[in-house]
Amino acid sequence: MPSAFQQSVIDEFRANAGKVGGPFAGTDLLLLTTTGARTGKPHTTPLGHVRDGDRLLVVGSNLGAAHHPDWYHNLLARPAVQVELGDQAFPTIAVPAEGPARDELFARVVAEAPGYGEYQAATDRALPVVILQLPDPRQPAPEITSLAGKLTEVHTWLRGQLAQVHAETEAHFAARSAHRGAGAPPPPGLGLQIRQRCLAFCQALEFHHRGEDGHVFPVMEGYHPHLRHAFDRLREEHRSIAAVQSALAELLADVAIAEPDRFRAELARMTEELTAHLDYEDAEILPLLKDVPWPPVP
Known part of the structure; x- marks a missing residue:
């Protein structure tokens, strides 16, 4: 307080x-x-x-x-x-x-x-x-009127943040590889900027999946019982991605990421799984949400 x-x-x-x-x-x-x-x-x-x-x-x-x-x-x-x-x-x-x-x-x-x-x-x-x-004034927030639009916004943000983490991580490794002895080499750990962005991404992804599992999917299953297999697959993918998030969270626990090579490998693994998951969700779930208003009607 x-x-x-x-x-x-x-x-x-x-x-x-x-x-x-x-x-x-x-x-x-x-x-x-x-x-x-x-x-x-x-x-x-x-x-x-x-x-x-x-x-x-x-x-x-x-x-x-x-x-x-x-x-x-x-x-x-x-x-x-x-x-x-x-x-x-x-x-x-x-x-x-x-x-x-x-x-x-x-x-x-x-x-x-x-x-x-x-x-x-x-x-x-x-x-x-x-x-x-500061937010970019040239990119005003789009008007969102459906739950499909909101989900698309979240997926776009997740993909963008993940791409930025990858770009910053690979730039760090490239700088380490390019060092030829002139001046101090880049430190072996990854920088705070990478840590902060990746940690924020992981926490946002966890919150997003918890909301889907706890609210969105149960409601949609009631309207579309024939797609139960799709919701079961998505929940299983959430569990798989969460396991990778836990490994990344362990690496991000300290301010300095002490095992950058392991971090890079875990990040690549989560990227592959998450990208396939989001693509499947876009194809199977978004069409069902296009007529659901956002924000929710009281």
Whole structure:
């Protein structure tokens, strides 16, 4: 739960399209909602930010304390977050910067907000710099009127995220292979950006399949009992994909992915199974949902 002071800032922010008074008057604020690492409950925190092109930078300063703030631990466990900026709200994936990129971005933040330099001087830990990608204004969300449209949106997002994880992973391996001794080689572990995106993808996929198994499939079976074999196949595929997700989750448990070659192999295995699964679901399930309204009618 936020403190009484934090809650007053949150309430004022939401009531005034992001503008607040008092000690934060004139400050660039956003609201970051994370999911509790242990509780699974949403937690909203007002944070200062610095805009860097099409992304926002927030710093885990914790006022210079010796430990990272709770919201930072939350986003390491559950990278999918919700951002409120002015009167805009959007989901994104929180990615901490690392290495020289972190140092460069922290210098960018301090140049605009020198107080963060004072917080860094007060503690031995490197203050985390977290990147929050802004939505692309050129790609407005499509209007969705049916459950088929919603499922298509989810499948498109899953395919896109999986493709991005693959691209980032292969770029990492290519950089390692291309190293010929000039300068420091890329670290053997995979980067935080890959970890955060893959973890968010796995968690979203688990949520999606749980919703299908618990709600969508039982309802559709009632209307289409002759397709019971198709729903049984999809449930079995969910179990198979979940087993691969568990293996990936084990590798993603630490901030540094210590076994990148195993990660690469597991990612390839899940990609093959998931792609075939989504293709089958598109062919068998989407036609049944085209006349089901979305959002659901009360």
